Amino acid sequence: MSDSRNEFDRLSQQAAECTTCPNMADQSAVLGPANGSIDSDILFVAEAPGRFGAGRTGIPFSGDKSGENFEALIAHVGLTRQDIFITNAVLCNPLHNGINRRPTSKEIGNCSYYLESVLELMQPRIVVTLGGVGLEAINRILETRYKLADIIGKPQRTERFTLLALYHPSPRVTNWKRPLSAQKRDFKKILKIA
Numbered sequence: 181m182s183d184s185r186n187e188f189d190r191l192s193q194q195a196a197e198c199t200t201c202p203n204m205a206d207q208s209a210v211l212g213p214a215n216g217s218i219d220s221d222i223l224f225v226a227e228a229p230g231r232f233g234a235g236r237t238g239i240p241f242s243g244d245k246s247g248e249n250f251e252a253l254i255a256h257v258g259l260t261r262q263d264i265f266i267t268n269a270v271l272c273n274p275l276h277n278g279i280n281r282r283p284t285s286k287e288i289g290n291c292s293y294y295l296e297s298v299l300e301l302m303q304p305r306i307v308v309t310l311g312g313v314g315l316e317a318i319n320r321i322l323e324t325r326y327k328l329a330d331i332i333g334k335p336q337r338t339e340r341f342t343l344l345a346l347y348h349p350s351p352r353v354t355n356w357k358r359p360l361s362a363q364k365r366d367f368k369k370i371l372k373i374a
Contacts, residue, residue: 197212209294210234222263223308224308225267226269226313227314267298304341310346310347310349
């Protein structure tokens with residue numbers, strides 16, 4: 181087993197034992213082999229595990245409509261889950277009265293260590309953020325102030341990787357902001373960077 185795989189296993193175990201966020205202390209962190217290949221050049225950073233998706237299945241973008249949409253998007257550009265790594269700004273499912281809620285800034289900060297560690301282990305060439313929360317998490321690490329509206333679909337070269345900020349594939353976004361057909365065109369930009 182490679183050093184990076186051992187290091188990733190330690191990180192996953194550390195995340196599993198984390199109880200830093202009081203409102204999510206009873207939730208399971210979604211970080212492990214089901215996230216994909218740590219040897220990949222492409223890292224996706226989304227918001228948080230959903231209650232019907234990764235919060236239930238332990239697999240990012242799996243078990244709900246967002247996951248179904250994500251599968252369609254990566255398949256459209258010829259990628260599989262084995263070709264990529266998927267994580268979230270916050271590793272546990274944030275809930276309020278049993279319903280998904282947006283992670284707080286403090287919760288995103290609490291999980292920054294895990295995202296930074298994944299970036300260090302992977303050294304990806306491309307980081308694709310899905311939605312504003314994923315971009316906020318990357319902004320914290322890069323100490324940048326990118327706004328989704330300003331850079332959506334426009335690759336940003338940083339010292340560490342090329343950043344591509346895209347919309348989240350949730351039903352709310354695909355129904356009201358950016359339909360799946362348009363998101364498929366957006367995902368094609370990953371191939372142009374690669």
